[in-house]
Amino acid sequence: MSDDAYLTLAGRGTARFTVQGSEFIGHAAPVDSVEAAEAFVDEIEAEYDDATHNVPAYRVRADPFREYASDDGEPSGSAGKPMLSVLSGRELENVVVVVTRYYGGTNLGVGGLVRAYSQAAKDAVDAASVIEQRPxxxxxxxxxxxxxxxxxxxxxxxxxxxxxxxxxxxxxxxxxxxxxxxxxxxxxxxxxxxxxxx
The missing domain is CATH 3.30.70.240 (Alpha-Beta Plaits)
Structure with missing residues (x-):
């Protein structure tokens, strides 16, 4: 990969699965600014406004470089951070992921949440497919x-x-x-x- 190239997503991707009754839907998209990332988060929150949680994470090539994640009401460190770890682990930039959760009545515990949110982020990124991009x-x-x-x-x-x-x-x-x-x-x-x- 050349010096200025970076990895991002080819387009939008969505993935869904259920864990002990809770439905998880991962949404991933390429973005070119913090504003675009925030707009995608708002769009998903509006579309899934009846969900228990809409957890966002993004990494954007801005000046300075911006990384952001929120647990959106899930136990601290159980949702947003693991999603951000997926993005940084794959060295993705200019990318945003939102994982929507519909609570199914069974508490998954912090470990279960970390696994589910990480998996939803990974699956959404895979569905969107990773490409090399140059500024x-x-x-x-x-x-x-x-x-x-x-x-x-x-x-x-x-x-x-x-x-x-x-x-x-x-x-x-x-x-x-x-x-x-x-x-x-x-x-x-x-x-x-x-x-x-x-």
Whole structure:
């Protein structure tokens, strides 16, 4: 894995199982900010507002790096911390997990809760599937039509994501891994003899 790459989730995942009558539903999602993580937590709490507990945990690449977990009324350290341990143990970043519990009438004890919440977090992460991600940066390049073929050719050969808008001039919206952005800008500048606007 390259220096700036990190592991996160490909998409959302859900998993459910029952332990001694209590139903556990794990929800996992990739996020790009603390706000997005909090919004996902709010969304699950709203959707499962009749649940006994909705326990959140997240790890977000922010400045500074943010880790958060709450037990949401479960005994201290029995729910949120074990879920956070699953995320950090797998070195996942920009990820949020919420485990919903419907109480089934039997107390599971702290050990039982730790196992159940950990399992629900693991299963939800597995359902979402883990991918390697690299920090991306977006920039715009504007050229005259004469240079647009050259620029497009370079972008396609570099296999970066871009969208082209053909107006009076051609505007490219380019998404590229941060680590490669400067080199790509230099290449575009030299290929167009500096006529490109970045």
């Amino acid at each position: 991306q940066e977006t920039f715009r390049a504007v050229v005259d039509y004469d240079d647009s073929g050259t620029v497009r050719g370079i972008l396609e050969s570099e296999a970066v994501t871009f969208e082209a808008d053909y107006g009076e001039r051609v505007r490219f919206e380019i998404r590229v891994p941060v680590a490669e952005a400067d080199a790509l800008r230099d290449r575009l500048r030299s290929a167009t003899s500096g006529r490109i606007e970045l």
